[in-house]
Amino acid sequence: xxxxxxxxRPGVSLYEQVVYAAKRAIISGAxxxxxxxxSVRALSKELKxxxxxxxxxxxxxxxxxxxxxxxxxxxxxAAIGSSNAAERSRLLKSELEELVVEAKKLGMALDDVLxxxxxxxxxxxxxxxxKGGRE
Numbered sequence: 001x002x003x004x005x006x007x008x009r010p011g012v013s014l015y016e017q018v019v020y021a022a023k024r025a026i027i028s029g030a031x032x033x034x035x036x037x038x039s040v041r042a043l044s045k046e047l048k049x050x051x052x053x054x055x056x057x058x059x060x061x062x063x064x065x066x067x068x069x070x071x072x073x074x075x076x077x078a079a080i081g082s083s084n085a086a087e088r089s090r091l092l093k094s095e096l097e098e099l100v101v102e103a104k105k106l107g108m109a110l111d112d113v114l115x116x117x118x119x120x121x122x123x124x125x126x127x128x129x130x131k132g133g134r135e
Contacts, residue, residue: 001046002038002042002043002046002047003025003030003031003035003037003038004021004022004024004025004030004031005021006018006021006047014047014049014053015053015056015057015060018043018047018049018053018054018057019057019060019061022037022057022061022066023061023064023066024124026066026077026080027124028124031077032077033076033077033078033079033080034076034077034079035076035077036073036074036075036076037058037061037067037074037075037076037077039074039075040054040055040058041054043057043058058075062075065078065080066078066080099113100113
């Protein structure tokens with residue numbers, strides 16, 4: 001069983017959607033450090049995606065430090081290490097720029113974007129603090 005929910009949306013690559021869903025599950029606490037992550041075979045079978053796509057997803061999450069491969073155990077959720085403000089800012093730069101571009105394209109004011117961001121932030125905090133982060 002895949003430990004995160006995913007509803008495929010047209011117009012966005014399957015790879016990006018799976019990576020995002022896995023990151024969300026890890027960040028929200030639905031998957032905790034040390035939890036087993038599905039194998040390439042399990043991921044491709046459960047989500048009905050190409051095994052190459054599943055392999056690419058796991059590789060991406062490992063390269064970002066979200067997952068780690070343990071000999072004899074398999075792939076597990078990594079403990080998210082501490083980083084300084086400059087590192088965090090650098091990691092989010094492209095995502096933030098994409099958010100700003102999309103918000104401006106929609107004609108949103110900064111206050112509206114901040115309000116929406118705050119609501120999503122609180123929802124993820126709530127998910128993590130209720131039910132032990134398990135949804």
